[in-house]
Amino acid sequence: MATILLTGVDLFFRGKLEASLPGHHFVPVDAADPPDLVIADIARVDPDEVADTFPDTPILGYTNHGDTDGLRRAHEAGFDQVVAKSALVERAPQLVEQLIT
Secondary structure, eight states, rough: OOOOOOOOOOOHHHHHHHHHSOOEEETTTTTOOSSSSEEHHHHHHOHHHHHHHHTTTTTEEEOOOOHHHHHHHHHTTTTTTTHHHHHEEEHHHHHHHHHHO
């Protein structure tokens, strides 16, 4: 399974992701080894900074469906996949699988 770094993700949503992605290893930002995937809350981080920090790692960004500016900024920053938060909740295993294979 994948090593996933969560950035900007609040503790409540982190718990939801961990429950929907069993078997994956979640690491903090300061982990020694690079992650296989980054999941970023676009509303709480700078998409350009995340993309610059992890240029060789797939990045999955999410935000509220009404945050069209955030979705646009993440696309422009080069995120591999950008979805509404509700879509991530519904399809987390499929989205992660697409990005790590």
